[in-house]
Amino acid sequence: xxxxxxxxxxxxDYGDVxxxxxxxxxxxxxxxxxAFKRDMLTGLDKxxxxxxxxxxxxxxxxxVDLKDPIQIHLLTETALxxxxxxxxxxxxxxxxxxxxxxxxxxxxxxTRSNLxxxxxxxxxxxxxxxxxxxxxHQDPELEALEQKCEDLALELYSLEKxxxxxxxxxxxxxxxxxxxxxxxxxxxxxxQDGQMANGIPGSPESLYTYSHSRNSFDAHGDDYFDDGxxxxxxxxxxxxxxxxxxxxKSPVREETAQFNxxxxxxxxKLRNLNTTxxxxxxxxxxxVNNEYDDPPPKAPNAKPGEMLKAQVDYLETGxxxxxxxxxxxxxxxxxxxxxxxxxxxxLWNVIRTDLENTKQRKDERKRARTDKGLxxxxxxxxxxxDTTEDYSxxxxxxxxxxxxxxxxxxxxxxxxxxxxxxxxxxxxxxSDAEKDExxxxxxxxxxxxxxxxxxxxHESTETQRMLADALAELDEAKAAAAGGHKSAAELQDREExxxxxxxxxxxxxDETAGVSSAHVAALEAELETHRTKVKDTEKKLVENEDxxxxxxxxxxxxxxxxxxxxxxxxGAYGSRAERAADVAALKNNAEIVKLTNQIxxxxxxxxxxxxxxxxxxxxxxxxxREKVELEGKLDHAQQSRIxxxxxxxxxxxxxxxxxxxxDGEKLKAGGAGGTKGAVMLSEQFRTTMREERKKFQExxxxxRGKCRKLEEELSRIKRSQGPGKSPLSPRT
Numbered sequence: 001x002x003x004x005x006x007x008x009x010x011x012x013d014y015g016d017v018x019x020x021x022x023x024x025x026x027x028x029x030x031x032x033x034x035a036f037k038r039d040m041l042t043g044l045d046k047x048x049x050x051x052x053x054x055x056x057x058x059x060x061x062x063x064v065d066l067k068d069p070i071q072i073h074l075l076t077e078t079a080l081x082x083x084x085x086x087x088x089x090x091x092x093x094x095x096x097x098x099x100x101x102x103x104x105x106x107x108x109x110x111t112r113s114n115l116x117x118x119x120x121x122x123x124x125x126x127x128x129x130x131x132x133x134x135x136x137h138q139d140p141e142l143e144a145l146e147q148k149c150e151d152l153a154l155e156l157y158s159l160e161k162x163x164x165x166x167x168x169x170x171x172x173x174x175x176x177x178x179x180x181x182x183x184x185x186x187x188x189x190x191x192q193d194g195q196m197a198n199g200i201p202g203s204p205e206s207l208y209t210y211s212h213s214r215n216s217f218d219a220h221g222d223d224y225f226d227d228g229x230x231x232x233x234x235x236x237x238x239x240x241x242x243x244x245x246x247x248x249k250s251p252v253r254e255e256t257a258q259f260n261x262x263x264x265x266x267x268x269k270l271r272n273l274n275t276t277x278x279x280x281x282x283x284x285x286x287x288v289n290n291e292y293d294d295p296p297p298k299a300p301n302a303k304p305g306e307m308l309k310a311q312v313d314y315l316e317t318g319x320x321x322x323x324x325x326x327x328x329x330x331x332x333x334x335x336x337x338x339x340x341x342x343x344x345x346x347l348w349n350v351i352r353t354d355l356e357n358t359k360q361r362k363d364e365r366k367r368a369r370t371d372k373g374l375x376x377x378x379x380x381x382x383x384x385x386d387t388t389e390d391y392s393x394x395x396x397x398x399x400x401x402x403x404x405x406x407x408x409x410x411x412x413x414x415x416x417x418x419x420x421x422x423x424x425x426x427x428x429x430x431s432d433a434e435k436d437e438x439x440x441x442x443x444x445x446x447x448x449x450x451x452x453x454x455x456x457x458h459e460s461t462e463t464q465r466m467l468a469d470a471l472a473e474l475d476e477a478k479a480a481a482a483g484g485h486k487s488a489a490e491l492q493d494r495e496e497x498x499x500x501x502x503x504x505x506x507x508x509x510d511e512t513a514g515v516s517s518a519h520v521a522a523l524e525a526e527l528e529t530h531r532t533k534v535k536d537t538e539k540k541l542v543e544n545e546d547x548x549x550x551x552x553x554x555x556x557x558x559x560x561x562x563x564x565x566x567x568x569x570x571g572a573y574g575s576r577a578e579r580a581a582d583v584a585a586l587k588n589n590a591e592i593v594k595l596t597n598q599i600x601x602x603x604x605x606x607x608x609x610x611x612x613x614x615x616x617x618x619x620x621x622x623x624x625r626e627k628v629e630l631e632g633k634l635d636h637a638q639q640s641r642i643x644x645x646x647x648x649x650x651x652x653x654x655x656x657x658x659x660x661x662x663d664g665e666k667l668k669a670g671g672a673g674g675t676k677g678a679v680m681l682s683e684q685f686r687t688t689m690r691e692e693r694k695k696f697q698e699x700x701x702x703x704r705g706k707c708r709k710l711e712e713e714l715s716r717i718k719r720s721q722g723p724g725k726s727p728l729s730p731r732t
Contacts, residue, residue: 083175094173097166099313103320104163110324111159113288115152122149263308270311271295277318284325348391351399428541431627435534438634442527445641456648459655466659497685522714526637537623544616555609558602633717640710647703661688
């Protein structure tokens with residue numbers, strides 16, 4: 001069989017694509033562009049045939065009937081006749097041809113994709129040129145795009161034409177192999193004796209007198225696939241053993257094992273490298289290269305070194321594909337950068353014009369303030385740029401960074417103002433919530449005081465009832481003891497004592513009721529006063545908020561009016577320099593005097609607005625201080641209420657003790673028959689009453705002292721509030 005032809009060039013050299021000559025009947029640039037444009041209209045993404053068909057297909061051709069033995073026989077005869085002279089190539093040359101086909105296919109796909117992109121650019125430029133009706137000559141950019149499309153079309157045509165040669169040789173090799181292996185078993189041929197096998201007649205070779213050692217009825221692998229042709233040592237059975245086996249621990253075996261291990265590691269590294277290379281190729285153009293073949297995997301039973309050549313071939317193919325993608329990408333990037341440079345220059349001119357206008361307005365405003373005797377209100381530390389500087393990437397980057405920093409500063413200031421406004425609103429809402437909570441707490445305290453007062457009245461009534469029962473029992477005891485003089489005297493003393501005790505209890509009840517009523521009335525009056533003050537404070541806060549909102553609206557309206565006035569001045573009288581010249585020429589004009597007065601009035605109103613805002617802030621701070629003072633007073637009143645509750649509890653305990661003593665006296669009075677027991681009971685009762693009277697007087701003095709302190713505290717609170725205008729009262 002034939003080997004490599006001596007073409008005078010390297011094995012992997014596929015020639016210069018641009019230098020490939022075209023025949024005299026080859027396509028021209030515009031014709032090729034038209035053909036590829038039709039391909040794009042029909043869809044480049046479809047799996048259309050890559051090359052033009054030499055013979056057009058018959059649209060009404062019938063399909064092959066595989067069940068017809070005669071038709072199959074004729075087709076087989078024709079195929080064997082046509083392929084009998086085809087050349088069978090060695091395996092190395094077949095691999096080289098497949099590699100050529102793969103590389104050329106990738107280059108064709110990359111060139112076709114680039115041509116599609118350039119054709120879209122060309123169509124877009126052509127559409128823009130058609131819209132520009134005033135243009136008298138063709139755009140040079142459009143001409144360059146058309147020339148580039150023609151070059152790409154010619155290159156694609158040349159690549160596809162070169163791709164036909166290796167594909168044709170591979171097809172001829174495949175046909176020769178199939179013609180070689182089209183044999184049948186000799187045993188089947190001997191048994192058939194001219195009969196058809198499976199309904200299909202014998203090979204067409206039986207009709208010819210020549211054989212060329214290609215008998216289709218011969219058994220496979222008798223004498224064609226020998227060991228010397230493709231080196232298939234294990235195809236027909238196990239390999240022959242050496243006469244002398246290599247020892248298991250010989251140096252040659254160890255070196256071989258180490259070499260095999262190194263080769264396996266190299267295969268793994270090459271596969272990882274090829275995987276990375278494929279990812280890079282896909283990232284170049286994901287839409288086109290997404291279906292790019294993966295690196296060849298390692299076979300399960302492959303020997304060391306078998307996949308090394310396949311990985312190296314894949315690496316070479318990937319490098320060629322990357323080179324093609326890089327060339328395409330470089331062209332696209334160049335076209336994009338050309339358009340971006342124009343856009344950046346136009347933006348540079350816009351920025352320079354705006355900076356010149358801003359600087360001019362700033363200078364005019366500074367001169368105007370200097371003429372009026374005012375100081376410069378501009379920040380002298382601001383960065384200034386040279387407006388006469390020419391365009392450069394560094395200058396453009398510096399100006400863009402400066403504009404970005406200015407925008408960030410303004411955004412930060414706006415955020416700070418929003419946060420301050422939000423905090424002020426939250427503070428106002430919080431103060432309102434605290435006042436509502438304080439009023440609710442005062443209501444609860446008042447209800448608790450009323451409940452305690454009602455319970456004290458109920459206990460006092462119960463004590464009076466018990467005292468009446470004791471008097472009734474005493475009358476009965478007096479009637480029973482009327483028989484004896486001493487008993488009468490003792491009863492008289494006891495009656496006086498009981499009357500004195502009754503007066504004391506009545507007096508104590510009156511004082512307790514008076515103290516409780518006075519305390520409750522004082523608490524109610526204080527609560528009502530605080531409630532009125534809270535309502536006034538809320539009303540003033542609402543008025544202040546409305547006034548702040550109104551002032552903000554007025555300030556916004558004034559700013560809007562000033563802006564509109566400036567815009568009207570600019571539109572009516574031109575720039576500041578022109579207006580300054582007009583003002584210098586028309587100093588006595590009444591309209592300018594009127595405008596000057598109006599501006600002065602607006603400035604005064606703006607200053608007044610700022611002053612009002614400061615006053616509102618001061619009033620808010622005063623309201624907060626007053627709220628803190630009211631909280632302190634409320635805490636003091638709560639402590640007073642707690643102390644009064646403790647005193648009421650003491651009085652209740654004292655009354656319970658008195659009730660117990662009365663019960664004891666009743667029992668003694670009912671069971672005392674002799675004068676001695678009555679005298680002892682009378683003395684004990686007098687002693688107890690004296691102690692109780694003394695303790696009651698001390699408690700009463702202490703209670704009166706506390707009442708005087710409460711009255712002094714209320715008077716002090718009233719004096720501190722005093723008549724006059726509150727700091728939170730609305731301004732007139």
